[in-house]
Amino acid sequence: MKRDRELEAGARAHFEDPQYYAQSYATRKDDVAYYTRVAKKHDRVLEYGIGSGRIALPIARGGAHVVGIDQSRPMLADLRTRLKRQPPEVRARITTRTGDMRTVRLGKRFPLVICPFNTALHLYTREHMEQWFSRVREHLEPRGELVLDISMPILEDLADEPGTSYAMKPFVHPTAGLVEYHEVFDYDRVRQILFVSMCFEPKARGQEPFMVPLAHRQYFPREFETLLHYNGLEATAVYGDFQGGPLVQSSDTMIWHARKRRK
Numbered sequence: 504m505k506r507d508r509e510l511e512a513g514a515r516a517h518f519e520d521p522q523y524y525a526q527s528y529a530t531r532k533d534d535v536a537y538y539t540r541v542a543k544k545h546d547r548v549l550e551y552g553i554g555s556g557r558i559a560l561p562i563a564r565g566g567a568h569v570v571g572i573d574q575s576r577p578m579l580a581d582l583r584t585r586l587k588r589q590p591p592e593v594r595a596r597i598t599t600r601t602g603d604m605r606t607v608r609l610g611k612r613f614p615l616v617i618c619p620f621n622t623a624l625h626l627y628t629r630e631h632m633e634q635w636f637s638r639v640r641e642h643l644e645p646r647g648e649l650v651l652d653i654s655m656p657i658l659e660d661l662a663d664e665p666g667t668s669y670a671m672k673p674f675v676h677p678t679a680g681l682v683e684y685h686e687v688f689d690y691d692r693v694r695q696i697l698f699v700s701m702c703f704e705p706k707a708r709g710q711e712p713f714m715v716p717l718a719h720r721q722y723f724p725r726e727f728e729t730l731l732h733y734n735g736l737e738a739t740a741v742y743g744d745f746q747g748g749p750l751v752q753s754s755d756t757m758i759w760h761a762r763k764r765r766k
């Protein structure tokens with residue numbers, strides 16, 4: 504039970520503070536360009552883990568309708584705030600459903616289903632993956648495409664002693680002000696889950712230190728391909744960066760394209 508709570512926190516806590524999320528990933532643009540390009544060919548897109556719309560908003564500006572599923576109410580509230588600032592036609596192209604990606608059933612099919620930026624790493628067990636892939640198959644048109652990106656397991660990080668701490672540069676947090684910041688890595692080799700503790704120490708007098716947990720399942724490339732295969736899907740392409748480069752030894756990202764398996 505304790506372990507499940509740990510995973511629940513690791514899938515939710517980082518998404519409780521959309522302002523900090525937006526600040527942290529403000530310069531992450533290559534994936535936005537990639538998914539926007541992929542979505543150009545389609546009129547309707549289903550996004551798992553839509554969050555605050557970092558990817559969905561540019562897709563909707565490009566003309567496609569996006570249905571987004573997410574379990575984080577704060578991230579979806581932030582998306583609603585952002586939508587208010589959009590032209591009415593863009594606003595009309597995004598709809599959201601609050602819920603778990605493993606269980607939400609929309610009763611609709613899409614030519615493109617996306618699951619960007621490590622959202623699939625919050626599927627921690629075989630059962631989680633099976634449940635989600637069932638939903639993906641239900642939501643894909645017969646010739647539809649699933650596109651997702653997950654980080655490549657970095658063996659050096661996973662080999663660290665449990666509790667290894669990495670100090671980062673101090674920075675100005677959107678709500679806590681100037682903070683000292685470090686991350687503590689703790690890899691569970693049996694469950695293949697990397698637990699990251701993001702530790703903030705505000706410099707302003709009277710502010711308490713706080714910690715935000717994040718848990719990411721580590722999927723190795725051949726393991727992920729196998730999961731696709733035995734869940735009725737097949738990989739059609741895999742890339743190692745958002746410029747379409749091959750997956751190689753030094754890649755830190757895997758971008759998978761898949762469709763329903765024909766045989």
Ligand SMILES: C[S@@+](CC[C@H](N)C(=O)[O-])C[C@H]1O[C@@H](n2cnc3c(N)ncnc32)[C@H](O)[C@@H]1O
Pocket residue numbers: 514515518551552553554555556557558572573574575578602603604605619620621622625
């Ligand atoms: C890294 S964010 C990605 C958000 C957005 N797609 C982006 O690229 O900025 C991961 C998102 O997945 C959501 N998420 C994690 N586990 C989920 C689950 N089981 N069901 C639905 N949403 C989930 C989180 O709430 C969060 O908004």
